[in-house]
Amino acid sequence: MTQTVLVFNAGSSSLKFTLLDSASSMVLVEGIAERLETEQAVLHFKEANLKTTTALAESSHKAALAAILVSLSAYPAPVVIGHRVVHGGKRFSQATLINADVLKAIEDCIPLAPLHNPANLEGINAALSSYPAVPQVAVFDTAFHAKMPEYAYLYALPRHFERDYNIRKYGFHGTSHHYISRETARLTGNAISAQNLVIAHLGNGASVSAVSNGRSVDTSMGMTPSDGLVMGTRSGSLDPGILIHLMQEHGYSAEQLDILINKRSGLLGLSELTADMRELEEALTAGSAPATVAIEVFCYRLAQTIASMAIALPSLDVLVFTGGIGENSPLVRALTCRWLGLLNIKIDSDHNEGAARNEAAQIDAANSAVSVWVIPTNEELMIANEALALLANVGESQP
Known part of the structure; x- marks a missing residue:
């Protein structure tokens, strides 16, 4: 059976x-x-x-x-x-x-x-x-990022906040980032230990991680999944003074701020149309200015974050796009990579447009300094393998 x-x-x-x-x-x-x-x-x-x-x-x-x-x-x-x-x-x-x-x-x-x-x-x-x-x-999700260096996970707050309140960067999408780091090594033929990459996991929730020697060394999400990139309904990184201003000048409560930054911001808030990138791209094609701006902000902030993650690595060998948006939106990949010229990241437009759904594809141009890939994530397989491995270990430890 x-x-x-x-x-x-x-x-x-x-x-x-x-x-x-x-x-x-x-x-x-x-x-x-x-x-x-x-x-x-x-x-x-x-x-x-x-x-x-x-x-x-x-x-x-x-x-x-x-x-x-x-x-x-x-x-x-x-x-x-x-x-x-x-x-x-x-x-x-x-x-x-x-x-x-x-x-x-x-x-x-x-x-x-x-x-x-x-x-x-x-x-x-x-x-x-x-x-x-x-x-x-x-x-x-947080496990893959658990061994980030202290300088990457600490906030510039009094040290006892981390000790007493557990306030620090944790990072998320770790199962996806872990899987992609292994799959990238398999596809490129590189040893995991010799590989330095930036992974952009883009969906309704989105994050970027820097991975070196198979380990996460920095990531864009913070203590909560609300930090970092522009997302479907989440704001991503904000000036904390904005929240203080909304509380003091406009009477926002903590609960209202939570709803604002997690459920009413991001692509939905910027476009005032939808949180779904597919629908925004359709609206952009139809000439919608709000959709155009929302996508531009999304891609600009994404490129900024990719560049910032690159400094955590000894070199940048591979940039990977994954997740629902990363795998299926040639537009987002193209607009993002246009901002990364300083890193000499260039993609081939034909390869980018021709990347097949649910298949890995290399999309960098011949003169790109960095290899660029679209790789479907498989969090479910990673979870299954970890669950089976733990079950086997528990079985072996039984008398």
Whole structure:
């Protein structure tokens, strides 16, 4: 009988699931509930060559999970379930078996990832209810960045803030950045230990990381996923004085500021149209000035961040675009790389436009000083491998 591993990957506006053969890593069934918390929420389900799309009557993560678990009830119970968890704080630096203590620690981190950790917990609790006898593993987004150097993760605040309040940079999308660092080495034929790269993971949430010798040495997201790049609904980096001004002069509460920077800013706030890059590109083509400005700000800030991450490396060998936007938007890649001429990063327009969906492609021009790639991420496979490895280690340690 085929043994399987089930992976849940809950994001701020989506919920991916994948059931894999534990021996071959072949995907048996997969899908995604996307555009959650909106009237356009849908569930895509793919099994072999059969694809179905169903509108979700309720758009919450909880309703999406219920629909997914019904769809999976026809399959044998997995040997292990891996869950992406966005924030592990200072406590978790590697994949961890889930128990009541771990659940409480994930809950304690909700203030640090208010859009994600609640969704992650819903996925875990739903899976525990449906598969109470199956070991479940938390794979933390923050873990890959846990060994960043002190000069990269400290904020210029009194030192006791880090000691007493755990205020420091943690970084996110670590599972994706970890996977891409390994996949880049495989595709380029470079040893991981000899590779210096900048990875741009671009989606509704977005981050850039500098990776050297297989380790994250800096990243754009900070204590929370709100820092860094312009995102779908998140502002990214802000002058902190803006928040003080809004509180003092316009009466904003802490709760209102949280909603502002996490749910009403970013591409949505800039364009006043949508948080979806696909829709913004359509609007740009139709001549929309607000869409044009939103995309320009997104790409300019992205290029700034790529350049700033490059200084963390002894050299910049490879720039990788990944994530939903990074993999599927030639426009974003082209506009971003136009700002990177100082680093002598140049892309071939034909290769950029011709990069096939779901396939890795090298898109740099012949005279580029840096190799530029589009590489599909596979967080689910990375989570599955870490969950299986932990399960094997636990089994080996049993008497």
